[in-house]
Amino acid sequence: MELSQRQETIIEIVKNQGPITGEQIAEQLNLTRATLRPDLSILTMAGLIEARPRVGYFYSGKTVDRVLADKITRIKVGDVKSVPIVVSEKCTVYDAVVTMFIEDVGTLYVVRDGGLLEGVVSRKDLLKTTLGGHDIHKLPVGVIMTRMPNVHVTLENDSVWLAACKLLTHEVDSLPVVKEVPKGKGKDFEVIGRFSKTNLTRIFVELGEGS
């Protein structure tokens, strides 16, 4: 956001003298309260200053970057997740590749009864296998997949920011979105969605539209 000179000045005044009323700010700038109103409401809406009734304006301590960061970390994985594409552990490598093309996804999640996560298989895993001279019409994906507990997952209630951090850190293109299901002393993960770099790209485009 490009702040006007006057808006920058208002932030300075509020930062140094807040809490301060609109009247007092107007006085210092030799302007009427009415003239200032649009600036004050823009700065308040942008989260750069805050208004408290009968007290006045005070500085929120948030920079523009901070406001942005707040917004990004408030978007939840559950708000943007896609439908997961799943196969069983016994599915052959050949059928997995076909499923990947038909569903047009980069990662398949391997599940057992009840949609419980067993592993994931990526384009890279499949490419390596097709290259290896295996009989891909017989080899089951269970043999080549990355198996739990080595699969990185995300929860519906995680922020997309946290999910993006996981994508980068673990160098994967997608994360299964899961719900925890108690099992004895441990837990299982039911697959309820898919979160990929494509979802992130979509969010990015929407944020840039200012929508």
Next chain:
Amino acid sequence: MELSQRQETIIEIVKNQGPITGEQIAEQLNLTRATLRPDLSILTMAGLIEARPRVGYFYSGKTVDRVLADKITRIKVGDVKSVPIVVSEKCTVYDAVVTMFIEDVGTLYVVRDGGLLEGVVSRKDLLKTTLGGHDIHKLPVGVIMTRMPNVHVTLENDSVWLAACKLLTHEVDSLPVVKEVPKGKGKDFEVIGRFSKTNLTRIFVELGEGS
């Protein structure tokens, strides 16, 4: 989004006087309604003003989003691009797969002398080929690649937002970053970088850190 002077003025008018018709805005600016139409539709699409039939335009008050959108559209592809991984058209499919694994990228750019773009080859292209029973030790990538002019590219000076739009629209994981080189009546593209969904994910993470 960089707004023009006129667009800024329109926002001011709508903010102060809205709801207001397109006719009325045009009158105040001494312009015809037709001249204003592109500006009004851009501002409406960007969500900065809203249009209601038989009422007119009014200010949407979406300031936080505006902050974000401005920031996002100011980041340039050149600021964040990665090193391109290139092969020649005669490289075999087998060698291309090996290069992809060694360099750990999802897309290879196929170039001729001078680094001029000939095509791109993705994991998906390679996977389809390894599945197809070809002799991948002999088949050159030139046969299976997506060839110019069907390759989508981006320029260093494009905003990452525009590049993200292209990734989504054309359903690709990466775009070659190119420099235009005049050639007769047309032009060639010299490959100078790589822009992928991974670059976008990194930007997203950094924005969320408020850094």
